Amino acid sequence: MPLFLSTFVNKVDRKGRVSVPASFRAALANGEWPGVVLYRSPLLPAIVGADLAYMERHSAEVDEVASLSDPRQALSASILADSRQLAFDPEGRILLPADLLAHAGIDEHAAFVGRGKTFQIWQPAALEAFNAKAQALVQKNLAQNGGLA
Amino acid sequence: MPLFLSTFVNKVDRKGRVSVPASFRAALANGEWPGVVLYRSPLLPAIVGADLAYMERHSAEVDEVASLSDPRQALSASILADSRQLAFDPEGRILLPADLLAHAGIDEHAAFVGRGKTFQIWQPAALEAFNAKAQALVQKNLAQNGGLA
DNA sequence: TGTAATCCCATTGACGCCCATAGGTGCCCA
DNA sequence: TGGGCACCTATGGGCGTCAATGGGATTACA
Numbered sequence: 001m002p003l004f005l006s007t008f009v010n011k012v013d014r015k016g017r018v019s020v021p022a023s024f025r026a027a028l029a030n031g032e033w034p035g036v037v038l039y040r041s042p043l044l045p046a047i048v049g050a051d052l053a054y055m056e057r058h059s060a061e062v063d064e065v066a067s068l069s070d071p072r073q074a075l076s077a078s079i080l081a082d083s084r085q086l087a088f089d090p091e092g093r094i095l096l097p098a099d100l101l102a103h104a105g106i107d108e109h110a111a112f113v114g115r116g117k118t119f120q121i122w123q124p125a126a127l128e129a130f131n132a133k134a135q136a137l138v139q140k141n142l143a144q145n146g147g148l149a
Numbered sequence: 150m151p152l153f154l155s156t157f158v159n160k161v162d163r164k165g166r167v168s169v170p171a172s173f174r175a176a177l178a179n180g181e182w183p184g185v186v187l188y189r190s191p192l193l194p195a196i197v198g199a200d201l202a203y204m205e206r207h208s209a210e211v212d213e214v215a216s217l218s219d220p221r222q223a224l225s226a227s228i229l230a231d232s233r234q235l236a237f238d239p240e241g242r243i244l245l246p247a248d249l250l251a252h253a254g255i256d257e258h259a260a261f262v263g264r265g266k267t268f269q270i271w272q273p274a275a276l277e278a279f280n281a282k283a284q285a286l287v288q289k290n291l292a293q294n295g296g297l298a
Numbered sequence: 299t300g301t302a303a304t305c306c307c308a309t310t311g312a313c314g315c316c317c318a319t320a321g322g323t324g325c326c327c328a
Numbered sequence: 329t330g331g332g333c334a335c336c337t338a339t340g341g342g343c344g345t346c347a348a349t350g351g352g353a354t355t356a357c358a
Binding site for chain 4: 010011013014015017019021022091092093
């Protein structure tokens, strides 16, 4: 099981290529296949990254019939359909598809954000705004509960 | 076990041929036989694609006697009866039978949709409509549960 | 003998591979 | 303990290869 930590901002070159942070590559390398799976987050303006094993778990949930009635299956199915398998080039880069770039609003730079078993790719400014909101929410919650983190 | 991911739209040429996406061909190649099995989806206006091993699993469910009383067996039996085995041509294309095309309403373009252990072939506009509905269902559910995907 | 399916060849455009450079960091050795 | 060096990561660009597509020719079947 991979573990994605920390945040890295890398450049998107003219061809749409980005270096995947070396530590993320190392986490992905545990699997059999040298690459990553990406799909558009259903709720956020971000791209989600995971390894093949993660997709296989989704695959196990999708069954011949159901799907339409069961929201959980519908989610897994739509993720499978939306995802793409991207291999690393010899330098550890991937080519980001145009529609994924559009979904996240990414142009010059891409921010890789570790989220544990998966990671996300954001447009840096959008990430900053999202983080600020998340911060505020956390602060408010801690104040209410008097918790010390 | 193959893993079909992502969505690809390919052209149907004048002769009724379509290129099967290279990554799907790779997933199918794990099996012994260079081709694919197709049948009409019982629920959706789409064609279902799978490998031979998948059909063998259906075959195992169907018993000489029973069938009609058990809905699951009945489904497997009808799928086996409706399915056909199509070989790739040297370029990796298949010739889509006319009745399958009619069932899915496919004319100019065919959308190959990964669903994990199987895939589907749709008429692109119909797929878009279906995806929109599935999206709405997913959104509603995620919003309610506060999940972050 | 006509219709249809399969094979073969050609084209093109995208993608993956190779090379080269730079900057930064950590390591080794004096 | 300080300096120098080597490696690794991130980046840019040119080129070859393969996937997708079109069309013609040959073969198989009715």
